[in-house]
Amino acid sequence: MNKNIQKAYFAGGCFWGVEYHFQKLTGVVSTKVGYMGGSVDKPTYEQVSAHGTGHAEVLEVVFDKKTSFEELAKHFFEIHDPTQINRQGPDIGDQYHSVIFYTNQKQKGTAQKLIDILKENGYKIVTELKEADTFWEAEEYHQKYYSKKNVLPYCHVYTKRF
Numbered sequence: 001m002n003k004n005i006q007k008a009y010f011a012g013g014c015f016w017g018v019e020y021h022f023q024k025l026t027g028v029v030s031t032k033v034g035y036m037g038g039s040v041d042k043p044t045y046e047q048v049s050a051h052g053t054g055h056a057e058v059l060e061v062v063f064d065k066k067t068s069f070e071e072l073a074k075h076f077f078e079i080h081d082p083t084q085i086n087r088q089g090p091d092i093g094d095q096y097h098s099v100i101f102y103t104n105q106k107q108k109g110t111a112q113k114l115i116d117i118l119k120e121n122g123y124k125i126v127t128e129l130k131e132a133d134t135f136w137e138a139e140e141y142h143q144k145y146y147s148k149k150n151v152l153p154y155c156h157v158y159t160k161r162f
Contacts, residue, residue: 004065005029008072009036009101009132011056012080013088016145017156018059021079023144027067032060033145034137036101043136048095057095060135070110073100074162077114081159082127089155101132118161 012018015033023031035043038055048055061072086094102108108129115125146153 006063006069007103008061008063008069008107009058009103009135010061010072010076011036011058011097011099011101012076012082012156013057013096013098014091014153014155015057015059015138015142017088017153018057018076018080019144020146020153021156021158022059022061022072022075023147025067025072025075027063027065027071029062029064031062031144032135032137033142034058034060034135035095036133036135037099037130041134041136045139045142049093051094055095055136056097056099057138058099058101058135060137069107070114073107073111073114076100077118077127078161079156079158082118083124085126091155098127099130100127101130103132114162121161123161 019031019033035055036058038053040053043053047053082098086097088096100111118125
């Protein structure tokens, strides 16, 4: 991969809404939704939704030097509620837990710094930091879901936190 191109992985509730909020950002080259953090190879949406695999619904963000991981992570904390455990709005389930899957120690440190800032500002952050493992791409009908359906997300609302 080009050294000016990086990847980041964010789990913040339904991956459709997370993707919707990231795909138009400056510096974002591409996005894909999928699953990460569980114990089953090549999980399906049905398996993940049945709560037996341990996977989170995740967004893979490929980005270039027009943005930074820190800017993306700040955006992540502002488009979902990082104080909710295993849910976002009306969506409830362990696949909706809030996680940043970091790809290197710099990403981990940046994410931890942002969590610390939010905690200092009174937020009870439940977002986990986990090392990225295998990203399993979701089924095609989940990709760019809101764009395909020409509707807006129902469970992700932008809230300024930084």
